[in-house]
Amino acid sequence: MKKCDFYEAKPFEEILLVGNPNTGKTTLFNLLTKSNEHVGNWHGVTVEQKGKNFSCFDKTFRLVDLPGIYSLSALSYEEKVAIDYIKAHNKTKIINICDQNNIERNLSLTLGLLEYGLDVVLVVNCMDKRPICKVDCKKLSSILNIPVFSINAKTGDNIESLKKALLQPYKIAPEPSYVQSLAKMLPFNIQVDRKEFYAIKLLEKDEDVIGLLKVNTNVDNVFKNSIQIVAKTRYDFIEKIKSECVKHSGKVYGESKIDKIVLNRFLAFPLFLLILCGVFYFTFFSIGKWLSEGLTSLLDNTIARFVNQISASVFGEGSWVYGLISEALIGGVGTVLSFLPQVALLFLFLSFLEDSGYLSRVAFACEDLFGKLGLSGKSVYSLLMGFGCSTSAILTARNMDDKKAKIKTAMLTPYMSCSAKFPIYVVIGGAFFGANNVFVILGLYILGLIIALLLSYIYEKTILKSKEQSFILEFPPYRFGGIKRMTNVLWDNVKTFLIRVGSLIIAMNVIVWLLGNFSFSFGYVTKDGGVSMLESLGKILAPIFVPLGFGSWGIASALIAGVVAKEVVISSIAMFNLASNMGEISLSLSNPESVVFFATPSVALSFLVFCLLYCPCLSSMAVLKQEIGRKWTFFAVIVQFCLAYLTTLFVYNVALTFEKFGGTKVVLFLLLFVLIIICVIKIISLFRKSRSCRGCNRCK
């Protein structure tokens, strides 16, 4: 994961970007700094501060994008990050961005910033063609005594006037008129800078401020309703502003007619599952598959053939360099590369869902189920993003307001089938299940999800009982990011994938190939004979996997290499089986002479289940360690491996039984088994009842 460059030297004057969640802070950040940071129509996309330099006429500033906040009192971890940053940089200019369509609620934060005493430039962001509200910025500026600009963070309309305002020297904005009278409500004196602000925060019973000033707010009657009084005073002031500067169309922000179906109590959940199935179908079995096949044949007929011919003529076909190029680069890397269209499509669909505003509705629909499992509806976002990349999805768990729910969500995200795993499903599943692979892959996705939810339930009942989650989530309006945004997302993901393939995957493939083709005495195995280093090491580990049906050194080595990045599992198999594309790998897998060979479909299924569950990749582990600490990461990895082993053992044995006795017999046997269990339970309960009645006479 790329570490935030905030930790670098900061030679330029800073400007902080502050606002409510989902108001377009990162969109404005991207516009000013010409960056491409992740944005989405969901509250809490930005979970850590990001800093980047930008030029403002002849001066350079450092713009810091902070996670969204509703006030200067934190509820979740990412809010605390933003608030602490603002307080630590209280002599820094602030761009406070407000959503024009929800200006009333957004101004509450603006007043909070003014109460604190900061140099605030207010930006009213209007990204809709037909806005719900129209704001008179001049009037608003004269009431609040701060510069106010209306801009469009997407298109950059009026951005120049904002830039000019940033050049003005630092000047603390005057406090709102109600501040003094409100601060006087505090029944005792406090000796601190920004006295009025801290007085209001004490009246709001802000735990951090109470801890900082070491006062007791439970002794006086003033504090009984002080939170409500402060908020009412603020909102009364906002209503006065609203009556003078805002024209409201009467529409409700976030309201949509589609919600009657999307939020229907009985339709919401099935609709979500249908959309997910649609996304996976289009990605793996329709458009994505055609594009992937096209790319494979293009790569085979152009680059692969050309490079093979050149390397054969330069190094000779028997040389190890030729072997390295044709097996590790053409075969291994080429196989992973052919999945580029599917990976890009999956991320495009996920980003479309994220931009649309639909995920907040899904979170609402899932709250019932997730609440019972000790998660929050908000976890849906992290888990869904886990279908793309676990590493970035783990970070999104930060917007949970309970620490244990955050740990749980972060630990469960790697159980989702990330995009790096599906080349394994497509190649191996395709080889053994043919047209039925669609159900196998769907089953794997569902299995991952079910195990994650069951595990969450177990954690909730045992070691990670979470506090009541607040689950306060605002509904954003439905939006379509636009063709430009979609093209950007597509290009961004293609670029990321190519960089990943060009660096990590190539490096891993070269290492695996070298270990797999050279012996400990550095002899080239293909030419000189002998046993490769990987074979020797793999044979030590292979017995562990014998009960699961795939105890060969090749598979053990591929799984170990896959810990670095899951794509390496399939590229290693391609290298070991000397296959140069998906078709050749599929054929080689059922050939007993291949290094990686699956005797029956049950063994292949067992391998797929193990790959789904066995371990988070290295970068996910690093992010887990950063987010939940070393102890929990270690615990999560151990639990995941043990669970993967046991689940695979179970699936393999069930599949073997099916293979041996046929489907009908197994189903009948299972029914008989269930029947016997029910009978036993009934008999035990009857026996208990008769025992409890002995001599008590109460039943009569």
Next chain:
Amino acid sequence: MLDLTQAKLNEKLYICGYQNLSDKILRRLCDLGLTMGQSVRVKAKSLLKKALLIEIRDYELTLKSDIASGIMVK
């Protein structure tokens, strides 16, 4: 007087008090504009009624029912 979970769908009601809410949650609700005397409307409930969608100050917000049960309305 009833709590928000008992409100009928789309009925316009006014907040008249709070009960059994922690300071943190009450402060957040107030920040979001759920102040005394403010009009509020319940627009949807989830399948098991554990989450509520409400309309407040011209925008939509979802709340868990245990928080909503701490908001008194009339």
